[in-house]
Amino acid sequence: MASRAFGRITVTTPDLDEPGLYLSVVESLASPRGTMQDFAYGDVELRSLALTGIQLITGRVRDVRAKHVEFDALNLHGVEITSSDLGSARWSRSRLTRVHFRDCKLMGAAMDGLVLDDVLFEKCRFDYAxxxxxxxxxxxxxxxxxxxxxxFTDCDLSGAVFSDCGLRLTEFGGGRYRDTDLRGNDLSRIRGVANLAKVRIEPGQQTDLAQALVNELGITIGDG
Structure with a gap:
């Protein structure tokens, strides 16, 4: 199994090139049996991609572009998703285990009730999500x-790592962020500073958080 270390955590990622593993090319991710395993899917442009009650196990999704995306109870295990544009996806009630997203767009996406376990999002865009x-x-x-x-609303991101991310006007609403690692990010324009109790930062980021709080409270500094 492959793994990547980030700060205090190690994420186990899919190893889809291991000897003896063969991925069959499929034309659809839908399965009448409810499970798709050992698959490769991609290089498609779709008007709509809707999957409900499906398990995707050990597979690669690449270069998928879809305008309308609805995922419900879509559970992933050992899946790699790369260079894909899933638009403003609606994704709910799903569990992701040993999943690696890379160079993907989920701009304006709504992610509700997802459970993450050994998940890496790398160079992805979540603007307005x-x-x-x-x-x-x-x-x-x-x-x-x-x-x-x-x-982020009512999330539990305890122990999660954000590294070298763009957090401009990102709002951290009420939730649990104990030991969430925010080192290596510009925090000066985030929102919801008061909710970030017990997070982990590095020396110098105190100034970022102070600036973010001043911005959020609309405080005017000066003599005029």
Whole structure:
């Protein structure tokens, strides 16, 4: 099994090139049996991609572009998703285990009730996305991702890592962020500073958080 270390955590990622593993090319991710395993899917442009009650196990999704995306109870295990544009996806009630997203766009997506365990998001765009009741029950890392005006609501991101991410006007609403690792990010324009109790930062980021709080409270500094 492959793994990547980020700060204090290690994320186990899919190893889809291991000897003896053969991925069959499929034309659709839908399965009448409810399970798709050992698959390769991609290089498609779709008007709509809707999957409900499906398990995707050990597979690669690449270069998928879809305008309308609806995922419900779509559980992933050992899956790699790369260079894909899933638009403003609606994704709910799903569990992701040993999943690696790379160079993907989920701008304006609504992620509700997702459970993350050994999940790596790398160089993905989540601008204007909403995360609600998303829970990191195992290692989870966001590396080099953009979260412009994204909103986290009632999430449990305890122990998760954000590294080298764009957090401009990203709002951290009420939730649990104990030991969430925010080192290596510009925090000066985030929102919801008061909700970030027990997070982990590095020397110098205190100034970022102070600036973010001043911005959020609309405080005017000066003699005029």
């Amino acid at each position: 909403g995360f609600e009741k998303v829970r990191a029950t195992g290692p989870a890392a966001f590396v080099g991702c953009a979260f412009t005006e994204a909103v």
